[in-house]
Amino acid sequence: MISSQAYGDNGKMKEYHYSGPVEHKFSPYAFNGGTVLAVAGEDFALVASDTRLSEGYSIHSRDSPKCYKLTDTTVIGCSGFHGDCLTLTKIIEARLKMYKHSNNKSMTSGAIAAMLSTILYGRRFFPYYVYNIIGGLDEEGRGAVYSFDPVGSYQRDSYKAGGSASAMLQPLLDNQIGFKNMENVEQLPLTLEKAVQLVKDVFISAAERDVYTGDALKICIITKEGIREELVPLRKD
């Protein structure tokens, strides 16, 4: 496969636009698109992702979801370079099994987040090109969302969008869930039904404007009863 950088520094497709002599080297990274979103509520958490896998102008698959179930209370969403996503989830699952066998209990969401941070930083000088978001329930049963950057910096939020359409979705979530920049509005806590509807609306909007987002939306709903999945169709063009 010709691996000239499909995603140049300044966002231009280098094959079309002449920006001076360009040296093409083998790049170990590729950008496979996709958007991931996570929302934490009082007693639930949602992790949603689209299912399109693309590269450059092609779509490799319309059925490649980006949420991976880790434990009964934790789901991780990974977007970015698909190769690194697969390897990273394999490594996390192996570490989870090791922890379970040596400590006789499953890892909590906070512990998984801390572990992922050190795994990512271990590759500080050749990073995993993955934008991770972990959603789950913490020890007290409240929803928790942990968002990461590719080298392991993380923090706990109540909502976060990552991936190709993150810049479009994050402001909308800031306004609807965080009530930012709204005056004189009653701040009701987020219910599960409202959160699911909001996530669906938000992804439909993202699919309108982002070429790498579309095809279908998979939502993983995490409550104390377990993890439930919903599949919603999106624009396929």
Next chain:
Amino acid sequence: MALQDVCDFLQTLDESSPCTSLPNEMGCMWRTPLEFDRDSPFHFLFPPQQNSRKHKTPTVLSSTLSCLSPHQQPFQLSHGTTTLGFIFQDGVIAAADTRASCKGLICCPISQKIMPIHSHLVVNTSGSGADCMLWERILTREMRLYQLRHRRRLSVNGAAKLLSMMLHPFKGTNVCVAATLCGWDGEETQETLRSTDVTTVSAISDESALGSEKAASVNELLKDAHALSLSDQNTKNVLSTSGGRSGPRVCYVCSDGLQLKGEIISVGSGSPYAYAVLDDGWRWGMTVDEAVGLAREAVFRATHWDAYSGNNVDLFHITAHGCRRRDREDLKEEYYREREREKEKIKEREKERQKREGDELVEGEGDIYSGHCG
């Protein structure tokens, strides 16, 4: 950092970094950086050399750097900030904004850049977010080990030297940490220190890197440290008579290897603006309220002029008793208040001008001045 990104400035690499030769299997061997602490649990992998130079002695760092030229990483790490720290007669103030930006996008508007290390030391971090988070954890661990082994806390200068030594193997790579250590050095007697601090400092090391939980533990520390200082009069005497070794300290450590001591230190893309305000208002004999007001004003002005700083202000005040955290303030409210004040001032000036010209109209020749009033 932020300015570098805007100007697309690529750092030229230093080819002359010395290094002893490892068994040179060009191609597939993954190496760990040299001079690295073998006992540390962190093993950093460097990808194999791609440009093999057969004539020069291949140096691990410089050749891997040429493979890891900036365009190979298709993402940027978070940079751009304003942090400051200064000392005055009643302790140390550490302040920072809370915006973490990533080449034009704000990754996180509520990040926490000031992290407490122990009851009397706080570190202001700037540079790449993941590096700062990790090195702060490593520093906390080493400080705790030092305290357990030597039964006294490491001084701020000692902590700066320790951090600088730990960052040295990564000089030349793109690890970017610019930390300001702000704290209070004090000599304390062994017995009193051991009994209380063992419980209090362990509260910090057990917590994960979550801001709210750390703040809670800091409050606990403050209570215990306060109890410690009040309960034992001897401690107080030792603190004051330890001959210049106790007192407020501010120290800057950079991953390039720079270490600075001073009275006022500000770091980040907004630091020139913060320095302007601090230089104007700083005196050794300030009161706590004046110092807090000065720090807030400095960060506020810096966020106004610098695109990469903004959102909120975090403030910590460290004294001999420990550190105290002020509530995070949203600067949006401050801007609106400032605008209201400006409007008021303009109205006042307008009124005065009208009054003045009204008086002159009454006193002097009518026709000429009536033109001005219109």
